[in-house]
Amino acid sequence: MSKQEIMYSHVEDWKASGLKQATYCENLGLKLPTFSYWVQKYxxxxxxSVTSSFVSISKAVPLYKFLDKLNIKHIIIETYSLIIND
Incomplete structure (x- = not known):
């Protein structure tokens, strides 16, 4: 694994842990300034990459209120993605 892959793995583990950066680094023997650099880079x-790819749009529609009235037996729910190119 490259240094970047190792540090990004640490960043993901730290995020999942719920610990403060200082506590995580102390537990693993990492230098806090170095780890903070990799967190920022990550x-x-x-x-x-996320902001330039997809924007998620969702809208809750209370269809359950109308199912009995409309005598609908099957529902197809579709998901749409909006792609914005700069």
Whole structure:
């Protein structure tokens, strides 16, 4: 594994742990400033890739209120993705 893969794995483990960065680093013997650098780099890389790809749009529709009145036996629910190109 490359250094980046190792540190990104640490970032993901830290996020899942719910610990503060300092506590996580202390437990694993990592230097806090170095780990913080990788956390920033990780967020910068993945926030850019997410914002330029897809935007999720959802709307809750209370269909259950109308099912009996409309005598509907099958429902197909479709999901749409909005892709925005810069």
């Amino acid at each position: 967020h910068k890389e993945f926030s850019q």
